Amino acid sequence: VGNARGRLSGAAAGAALYTGGVTERLIALDWGTSNLRGYLLGGGGRVLATRAAAGGVMAVQDGAFAAALRALCDGWPAGLPLIASGMVGSRQGWREAPYLACPAAPAAAAARLTAVPFEGGVLHIVPGVRYDAADGRADVMRGEETQLWGAALAAGDCCVLPGTHSKWAWIGAGGTIERFATWMTGELYAVLREHSILGRLFEPGPPAPAAFEQGVRLGLAEGAALPHALFSVRTAGLTGALPGSALADHLSGILIGAEVGGALRAGRPARVTLLGEGALCERYAAALALAGVAATAAPADATARGLWRIAVAARLVEEGSE
Amino acid sequence: VGNARGRLSGAAAGAALYTGGVTERLIALDWGTSNLRGYLLGGGGRVLATRAAAGGVMAVQDGAFAAALRALCDGWPAGLPLIASGMVGSRQGWREAPYLACPAAPAAAAARLTAVPFEGGVLHIVPGVRYDAADGRADVMRGEETQLWGAALAAGDCCVLPGTHSKWAWIGAGGTIERFATWMTGELYAVLREHSILGRLFEPGPPAPAAFEQGVRLGLAEGAALPHALFSVRTAGLTGALPGSALADHLSGILIGAEVGGALRAGRPARVTLLGEGALCERYAAALALAGVAATAAPADATARGLWRIAVAARLVEEGSE
Numbered sequence: 001v002g003n004a005r006g007r008l009s010g011a012a013a014g015a016a017l018y019t020g021g022v023t024e025r026l027i028a029l030d031w032g033t034s035n036l037r038g039y040l041l042g043g044g045g046r047v048l049a050t051r052a053a054a055g056g057v058m059a060v061q062d063g064a065f066a067a068a069l070r071a072l073c074d075g076w077p078a079g080l081p082l083i084a085s086g087m088v089g090s091r092q093g094w095r096e097a098p099y100l101a102c103p104a105a106p107a108a109a110a111a112r113l114t115a116v117p118f119e120g121g122v123l124h125i126v127p128g129v130r131y132d133a134a135d136g137r138a139d140v141m142r143g144e145e146t147q148l149w150g151a152a153l154a155a156g157d158c159c160v161l162p163g164t165h166s167k168w169a170w171i172g173a174g175g176t177i178e179r180f181a182t183w184m185t186g187e188l189y190a191v192l193r194e195h196s197i198l199g200r201l202f203e204p205g206p207p208a209p210a211a212f213e214q215g216v217r218l219g220l221a222e223g224a225a226l227p228h229a230l231f232s233v234r235t236a237g238l239t240g241a242l243p244g245s246a247l248a249d250h251l252s253g254i255l256i257g258a259e260v261g262g263a264l265r266a267g268r269p270a271r272v273t274l275l276g277e278g279a280l281c282e283r284y285a286a287a288l289a290l291a292g293v294a295a296t297a298a299p300a301d302a303t304a305r306g307l308w309r310i311a312v313a314a315r316l317v318e319e320g321s322e
Numbered sequence: 323v324g325n326a327r328g329r330l331s332g333a334a335a336g337a338a339l340y341t342g343g344v345t346e347r348l349i350a351l352d353w354g355t356s357n358l359r360g361y362l363l364g365g366g367g368r369v370l371a372t373r374a375a376a377g378g379v380m381a382v383q384d385g386a387f388a389a390a391l392r393a394l395c396d397g398w399p400a401g402l403p404l405i406a407s408g409m410v411g412s413r414q415g416w417r418e419a420p421y422l423a424c425p426a427a428p429a430a431a432a433a434r435l436t437a438v439p440f441e442g443g444v445l446h447i448v449p450g451v452r453y454d455a456a457d458g459r460a461d462v463m464r465g466e467e468t469q470l471w472g473a474a475l476a477a478g479d480c481c482v483l484p485g486t487h488s489k490w491a492w493i494g495a496g497g498t499i500e501r502f503a504t505w506m507t508g509e510l511y512a513v514l515r516e517h518s519i520l521g522r523l524f525e526p527g528p529p530a531p532a533a534f535e536q537g538v539r540l541g542l543a544e545g546a547a548l549p550h551a552l553f554s555v556r557t558a559g560l561t562g563a564l565p566g567s568a569l570a571d572h573l574s575g576i577l578i579g580a581e582v583g584g585a586l587r588a589g590r591p592a593r594v595t596l597l598g599e600g601a602l603c604e605r606y607a608a609a610l611a612l613a614g615v616a617a618t619a620a621p622a623d624a625t626a627r628g629l630w631r632i633a634v635a636a637r638l639v640e641e642g643s644e
Contacts, residue, residue, distance in 0.1 A: 091560075130561075137540075138557045165519075165553065182553040184518070191513045196506070197487075218459075224546040225584035227577065231487065231504040235460045238413075239452075255549065262547035 022048060024077045025317045028307035029069070029123075031088035032143055033057050037303075038072045040080075043320060045308030047301055049076075057087045057094075065094040066118040078120075081316040083307050085126040086143035089114065094123070099130035099140060104177045106149040106306070110313030126310055131179050139182050141167055143303070149175050150306025151275055151298040158269035159298065162186070162256075162280045168263045181266070183259045186280075189252055198230065198251060201237035205245020209286075212253040214242075216287045219257020226258045256287045264291055273298050344370060346399045347639045350629035351391070351445075353410035354465055355379050359625075360394045365642060367630030369623055371398075379409045379416075387416035388440040400442075403638040405629050407448035408465035411436065416445070421452035421462060427498045428471040428628070432635030448632055453501050461504050463489055465625070471497050472628025473597055473620040480591035481620065484508070484578075484602045490585045503588070505581045508602075511574055520552065520573060523559035527567020531608075534571040536564075538609045541579020545587075548580045578609045586613055595620050 022042045030037040036055035040048045055068040065088070089097030097114035113124040128142035144167045153159055157171040164187050169180040193199040215233075222229045233251045236242040242250055272288055274281040275298040285295040299305075312319045344364045352359040358377035362370045377390040387410070411419030419436040435446040450464035466489045475481055479493040486508040494500040515521040537555075544551045555573045558564040564572055594610055596603040597620040607617040621627075634641045 136563075137554050138561045138563065139553070140557055140560060181547075181550050182557075183547075183549045184552050185549050187518050188549055188552075191517045195513045195517045196509055223548075224587055225503075225505075226545075226548045227505045227507050227510055227581055228503050228584060230506050230510075231461070232459050235462055235504075238462060239460045241458075241460065259549055262550060265546055 022046075024048060024080055026308065026311050027073060027076060027080050027082045028304050028311070029072075029082070029084035029088070030086055030143065030146075030303045030307075031055075031057065031084045031093075032086040034059070036068060036072060038076075039301075039304040039307070040076055041304060041308055045305060045312075047304055050304075057090065057092055063094075066120065069118070069123065070120050073120075080121075081124070081311065082121050083113070083124045083126065083311045083314075083316060085146035085303065085307060085310075089125040089128060090142055093125075095125060097125040097127045100127040100145075102129060102131040102177055102179055103172055104129045104145060105174055106309050107174075107313050109145065109149070110310045113310075113314055124311075124314065124316060126307070129177055129180070131177075131181075133179075139180060141180060141182065144169070144180075145177060146306035146310065147275055147302040148177055148306070149309055150302040150304065151273065152305075153273060153298075157273055158267070158271075159273040159275055160263075160284060160295075162274065162276045162284045164190070166259065170267070181263065183263065185255045185259045189255050192230065192251060193248060198233045198247070201234065201244050202247050203244030205243070208242075208246035208249040211242050211246035212249040212283070213286070213290065215250040215253020215255075216257035216260075216290050217253075219254040219259070220261040220287075220291055221257075223258040223261040226254075229254050229258070252283065253287070256283055257290070260284070260287045260291050260293075264293065269293065271296065275302055344368075346370060346402055348630065348633050349395060349398060349402050349404045350626050350633070351394075351404070351406035351410070352408055352465065352468075352625045352629075353377075353379065353406045353415075354408040356381070358390060358394060360398075361623075361626040361629070362398055363626060363630055367627060367634075369626055372626075379412065379414055385416075388442065391440070391445065392442050395442075402443075403446070403633065404443050405435070405446045405448065405633050405636075405638060407468035407625065407629060407632075411447040411450060412464055415447075417447060419447040419449045422449040422467075424451060424453040424502070425494055425498045425500050426451045426467060427496055428631050429635050431467065431471070432632045435632075435636055446633075446636065446638060448629070451499055451502070453499075453503075455501075461502060463502060463504070466491070466502075467499060468628035468632065469597055469624040470499055470628070471631055472624035472626065473595065474627075475595060475620075479595055480589070480593075481595040481597055482585075482606060482617075484596065484598045484606045486512070488581065492589070503585065505585065507577045507581045511577050514552065514573060515570060520555045520569070523556065523566050524569050525566030527565070530564075530568035530571040533564050533568035534575040534605070535608070535612065537572040537575020537577075538579035538582075538612050539575075541576040541581075542583040542609075542613055543579075545580040545583040548576075551576050551580070574605065575609070578605055579612070582606070582609045582613050582615075586615065591615065593618065597624055 026041040028039040034056040038051045116123045129145040131139045153171045155173045161167045170178045172178040271294040288295045348363040350361040356378040360373045438445045451467040453461045475493045477495045483489045491502040492500045593616040610617045
């Protein structure tokens with residue numbers, strides 16, 4: 001198991017130590033709105049190296065996606081198959097990759113890759129997933145479907161991916177995404193913090209877990225009155241009920257509590273799998289615990305695992321260990 | 323009935339035609355975050371002239387409140403009593419006027435005016451009102467209490483003041499404000515439109531009442547899942563379910579529907595009195611109708627009437643007609 005076909009430069013942020021000596025099989029890309037993350041994968045989907053760049057879809061100028069990709073992969077072996085998921089397949093991305101309808105299985109995604117030839121190879125973009133609810137409303141995801149397929153979930157699992165637009169997904173046999181719902185919780189937090197009157201009273205300070213918990217309880221109890229509950233962040237600051245340094249956590253708690261309470265109303269799982277950044281997942285685990293639902297963390301590198309799984313199903317690479 | 327003590331300049335925006343010949347009694351000011359509006363009142367509280375300036379609390383530089391007031395009143399008779407309500411009495415205003423607790427009667431406000439002497443007279447600032455709910459949370463208003471006292475409401479009335487921070491107030495005997503709740507609906511609309519991903523798909527166009535109504539129904543039904551319902555503005559745009567020109571009204575409908583649905587859960591009046599800007603009140607009337615609640619409009623100039631009422635109770639002026 002050998003022939004290192006190239007040398008890795010350590011220049012890119014997040015570059016892992018890599019000394020060659022194994023067979024590289026696939027370059028897998030998590031290409032989102034803000035960030036571009038690359039995985040160099042070996043046999044069995046083993047992660048040999050990772051790189052990150054601020055080359056998200058919004059940062060790419062004048063459609064220079066190929067240049068951003070070549071820069072990220074500089075020094076990695078040439079000629080490897082390339083696969084990507086995320087907003088790179090959106091209307092604002094490199095090429096719009098049509099949505100796959102729910103229930104959505106990884107094999108169906110593998111059969112619907114969008115191939116984008118460029119000077120340097122062919123990038124295969126994973127389709128996003130669309131859910132059409134009974135009331136006619138649609139919901140969409142791009143990137144999270146790949147994480148879900150990489151997280152080794154079982155039929156009946158409920159998986160929550162906290163973030164700017166957090167997703168609650170319900171899983172069927174073979175990792176199929178049966179249905180999902182998007183909550184704008186993270187973006188609401190950001191715009192309220194940066195642009196509303198609420199943020200004006202915020203002050204820096206240490207974490208305020210009690211104010212967070214108080215917010216979660218309020219959000220759980222008063223999710224139906226969220227635009228009213230939010231104003232209590234201001235009154236708590238004005239009246240001195242909470243110090244300015246605790247208001248951000250209080251707001252975070254109200255929003256996460258409202259999400260958890262509202263989502264559980266639509267379907268109450270025995271437990272939830274959390275998939276995402278550690279500190280944010282801890283907040284969700286705390287809110288879920290207050291709502292009486294246990295949470296466990298999914299394995300890391302779900303995106304790389306998901307991309308490997310799709311690439312295997314699409315026969316871009318061969319399954320099997322090194 | 324006579325002695326016009328001054329001449330009005332027509333230079334200020336919103337100046338009404340005024341030729342003198344009556345007795346001026348009071349200068350009443352609606353001094354908010356963004357705007358400063360002045361009323362020259364005659365006997366019985368009759369509005370002789372109004373002026374508006376962009377001299378809101380946020381626009382006043384280096385605490386130059388006296389200069390802003392003198393500029394607004396330029397040419398109006400000197401020596402008249404001066405009274406103001408609104409954010410001018412907040413911590414960011416000219417002088418912080420302590421809150422009056424609910425139940426809050428106009429006579430109690432009249433007994434608690436904050437007198438601010440300045441070169442040119444004494445400004446009397448009306449206190450804001452504070453409601454402490456049973457769960458320990460506080461709510462606050464500044465300016466709306468004066469509108470409520472000026473709107474000739476009856477005991478048992480529910481009055482809604484749509485706006486950036488809309489208020490639902492319940493009225494007791496003698497116009498007393500028994501309790502109220504603030505909803506950040508208007509500010510949520512503004513920050514989501516200007517700063518979130520939702521606004522990116524908006525396009526200019528004619529009013530879209532059907533998209534608004536669809537939003538109201540969604541907000542009424544799914545108020546408990548508001549951060550999820552909001553995302554449907556994006557998916558409706560992405561999937562073409564609604565044209566870009568209808569998305570702003572759709573968002574407006576969802577938020578107003580969520581407010582109306584949530585507020586009615588906390589107490590369902592037979593009818594509601596709407597107090598505020600005409601087009602926005604029409605939106606609320608439409609949403610209330612969809613929720614099965616009738617709405618009527620309050621008389622205009624409620625602020626001037628309320629300030630007159632308080633000034634009379636405080637003996638700054640004498641009641642009675644000219």
